[in-house]
Amino acid sequence: MMMAGGNSRSGQTYYILRGETLTGATIDLPAVDLTNALSNVAFGLVSATVENKSFSIRSPHPANVHLLTELGGEQSLPPAARLPDLLRAWANIYNSRLPASSSQRLRAIRIDAYRWESGAYSKYDTYVRTWRVEL
Amino acid sequence: MESRTLRKLWPTDAPALGAIRVAICTFVLLDVLLTGFMDVGRLPTTVMRPTGVMQVLPWRFYDALVTPRGMLVLKFLLVISLAASAAGYFTAASTKSAALLFMFYQGLVRSFGHFNHDEMPIVYILVVLAFTPCADAFSVDAWFRRVKQRAGTVVYGYPILLMRVLVAWSYFSSALIKMRVGGFSYFNPDNLPTLAISHSLDNFHATHYRLALWLPNFRAATTVIVVIVVLWEFLFPLAIFSRIARPMILGFGILFHLTTIFFMNVSFPYHLAAYVVFVDWPHVVTRLKKIPFLSQYHRRLQSLSARGLPGTQFD
Numbered sequence: 313m314m315m316a317g318g319n320s321r322s323g324q325t326y327y328i329l330r331g332e333t334l335t336g337a338t339i340d341l342p343a344v345d346l347t348n349a350l351s352n353v354a355f356g357l358v359s360a361t362v363e364n365k366s367f368s369i370r371s372p373h374p375a376n377v378h379l380l381t382e383l384g385g386e387q388s389l390p391p392a393a394r395l396p397d398l399l400r401a402w403a404n405i406y407n408s409r410l411p412a413s414s415s416q417r418l419r420a421i422r423i424d425a426y427r428w429e430s431g432a433y434s435k436y437d438t439y440v441r442t443w444r445v446e447l
Numbered sequence: 448m449e450s451r452t453l454r455k456l457w458p459t460d461a462p463a464l465g466a467i468r469v470a471i472c473t474f475v476l477l478d479v480l481l482t483g484f485m486d487v488g489r490l491p492t493t494v495m496r497p498t499g500v501m502q503v504l505p506w507r508f509y510d511a512l513v514t515p516r517g518m519l520v521l522k523f524l525l526v527i528s529l530a531a532s533a534a535g536y537f538t539a540a541s542t543k544s545a546a547l548l549f550m551f552y553q554g555l556v557r558s559f560g561h562f563n564h565d566e567m568p569i570v571y572i573l574v575v576l577a578f579t580p581c582a583d584a585f586s587v588d589a590w591f592r593r594v595k596q597r598a599g600t601v602v603y604g605y606p607i608l609l610m611r612v613l614v615a616w617s618y619f620s621s622a623l624i625k626m627r628v629g630g631f632s633y634f635n636p637d638n639l640p641t642l643a644i645s646h647s648l649d650n651f652h653a654t655h656y657r658l659a660l661w662l663p664n665f666r667a668a669t670t671v672i673v674v675i676v677v678l679w680e681f682l683f684p685l686a687i688f689s690r691i692a693r694p695m696i697l698g699f700g701i702l703f704h705l706t707t708i709f710f711m712n713v714s715f716p717y718h719l720a721a722y723v724v725f726v727d728w729p730h731v732v733t734r735l736k737k738i739p740f741l742s743q744y745h746r747r748l749q750s751l752s753a754r755g756l757p758g759t760q761f762d
Contacts, residue, residue, distance in 0.1 A: 326649040344653045349487045349556050352714070355651035356561025361494045373493045373506050397491040405486050428648060433640065433663035436648060 323430035325440060327358045329399075331406060332420040341421070346405045358423060362392045392443055399423065399445045407447075420446050456688050457611065458727045459604030461597070465535065465585035466728035467607065468542070468576050472533035474720040475549060475569060479525050488518035490559065497558040512555075521555075524548055532576070535586020542581065546573035564617070565714070568721040571613040579606035608687070610724040615684040617718065618700075622680035636666040639673050643711045652712035659710050676703060686725055697722050 329341045343354045350357065360366070367376050367386055376394070383389055403421040410417050422444035429435045453459050492509045511517055525548045531541035550573075553566050580602060582588040583595075597603070625633050632638075643659035646652060662669060679699050685692040700722065704715045735741045 324645055326645070328650050340650055342650045342655065344651065347483065347486045347490065348653075349482045349484060350560055351653040352563040352565055353556055353560030355646075355649060357494065357559050358651060360496065360560070366494050366496050369496050369502075371502060371506075373495065373509075375493050394491065394493050398494050401490045405489050426648070428644070433644070433660075436644070436660075 323428055325359070325425055325427050327362075328424045328426065329358075329402065330422050330424060331403065331418040332422070333416050334419050335415045341402065341406060343402060346402050357398070358395075361395050361398055362425070364389055364391065364393055366394060395423065395443050396445045399443065400447070403445070403447050418447055420444055453601075453604050457604060457607050458729060459601075459607070460729060461580070461584035461603050462729050462732075463727065464579065464581045464603045464606055465583065465589075467572075467610065467724055468535065468538075468581040469533055469585050470723040471569060471572050471576065471720065472529050472542075472545065474723075475545075475573070476526065476529035476533055478716070479522065479529060479552075482522075484518035484522040485515040487556070487559075488513055488515040495558045497554070498562070499554070501554045501558055509558075521548070521552065525552060535582040535588050538582030538586055538588050542573070542577040546570070546577040549573055566717045568614045568617045569717045572610050572721060572724065575606050575610050575613070579603075581606070607724065610721075611687045612684075614718075614721045614724055615687055617721075618680040618683035622677050625677060625680075633677070634670050634673055636670045639669040640666060646711045646713055653714060654708055654712045656709050656712055659712075662710065679703070693725055697725055 329343050331339050331341045333339060343357075344351045347354065364386070366372060367380060367389060372380070379393065380386060380389065399421045403418045406421075407417045422442050424442050425440040426436075427438045427440050429438055458464075490513065492506065492513050495509060495513070497504070497509070512521065525545070528541050528545035528548055531537055532545040550570050553570060557563065580597065583597065583603070629638075640659065640662035643662055647655075647657055647659040679696065682692070683696055683700075686696040701719065704719050708714045
C-alpha cells in the first residue's frame with residue numbers, strides 16, 4: 313500500500329480539469345465522474361499524456377507512428393500532442409449526459425497545470441499553463 | 448498435514464470455499480455493474496500504453512474494443528461470467544471466463560493510467576477459484592447436478608490457504624518494497640504529509656478531501672504512524688493462521704483503508720473485499736444459527752435442503 317514515498321524536495325506538477333459552460337461559467341470536472349472505470353488510475357493518465365508517453369512505448373499506435381513520421385521524430389513532437397483528443401473525449405462524455413438545450417453544456421474544456429513548489433508546505437498552486445480546447 | 452491440524456488453522460470444507468466464491472464474485476459483479484464501460488469506449492486509443500501481455504494484442508483490436516459498443520460487449524461478457532460464477536452456474540467454465548475477462552479488463556484500464564494494485568488480490572483469488580472445486584456448495588451446479596462434496600480437507604482447505612497467503616503477500620511485499628526502495632528514509636517525517644498532499648491537489652482522484660493539508664502540523668507523529676503501518680504490513684501474514692491476531696490485523700486494515708480515503712484520496716475497496724477469505728464462514732453461520740430469528744430461518748433452509756438443496760447445511 314502506497315509503496316512510493318513522498319519527496320518534498322522535488323516539488324510536483326498537478327492538473328485540474330475544468331469546463332466552460334455555454335453560460336460562461338467555469339466548472340470543475342472531476343475526471344473520475346466522467347470515466348469512473350479509471351477511478352484509481354486516472355491521475356496517471358494526464359501526466360502521461362502531457363509527457364507524450366504513448367509515443368515512447370515499444371509499439372506505439374499506428375496514428376502516433378504516423379504523426380512521429382510526419383513531424384520527423386520524437387524530438388519534434390510538441391508537449392501534450394494527444395491531450396486535445398483526450399479533452400475532447402471527456403467533454404463529449406459530459407455533454408452527452410445533458411439535454412441538447414441545456415445551458416450547462418460545455419463550449420470549451422481545459423486542463424490547468426499547477427506546481428507545488430519544493431521544500432515548503434505552502435505555495436501549493438503556482439500556475440504553470442493551460443491546455444484549452446474549443447468544442 | 449494432519450486434517451485435524453488443518454481444520455484448526457483455517458476452514459477446510461466445501462461451504463467455506465463456496466461462500467468465498469459467492470462473496471468475491473458478487474462484489475466484483477456489483478462493481479462492474481456500477482462502472483460506465485461505454486464512457487471508457489469514448490477515450491482515444493492513441494493515449495493508451497499497453498504493458499506486459501497487453502502489448503501482444505494488435506492495435507486494430509484495441510481500436511475495435513475501445514468504442515462504446517465494444518466496451519458494452521466486454522461489460523456484457525463480464526456480467527454474464529461473474530453472475531454465473533457468483534451463482535455457481537456452469538462454474539467450471541464461468542469462473543475461468545470471469546477470471547480471464549476481469550484480468551483483461553484490469554489490464555485495459557491500466558493501459559490508460561497509473562498502474563494501481565488495489566484489484567490485484569481479487570485477480571489472484573478469481574484465478575484460484577477458477578481452478579478449484581468452489582461450486583461444491585452454495586451453487587446452482589450443486590443443486591441441479593447433485594454434486595457430492597469431496598472427502599478430505601486438502602481439496603477445499605488449500606485453496607483457502609492459498610487465497611489467504613496471496614492477500615497477505617500483497618501487504619507483506621508492500622512493506623518489503625518500501626524498505627528496499629526507501630530504506631529507513633521512508634520514516635522521514637515529511638514522507639507521509641508529502642505523499643498525502645500530492646494525492647489531494649488535483650481533481651483526478653475518486654475523492655477530493657483536503658485533510659492532508661493538516662498533516663504538516665503533526666510531522667513528528669506521522670513518523671510513528673508510518674512505522675506502525677509498515678509493522679502491520681510485515682505482520683499481516685499472522686492473519687493467515689492466528690485466530691487471536693486476525694481480528695486485530697483485519698480491523699487495523701479496515702481503519703487504515705478508510706483513513707487513506709480521507710487523508711490521501713486513495714481507496715482500496717478490492718483489498719477490503721478480499722478480507723472475506725479470512726472469515727470462517729461456516730463458523731459464522733453456526734454462530735448466527737444461535738440467534739432465535741435466524742435459527743427459524745435456518746430450519747426452513749434445512750427443509751429445503753432435504754428436498755435437494757445441498758450446500759445449505761453446515762453441520
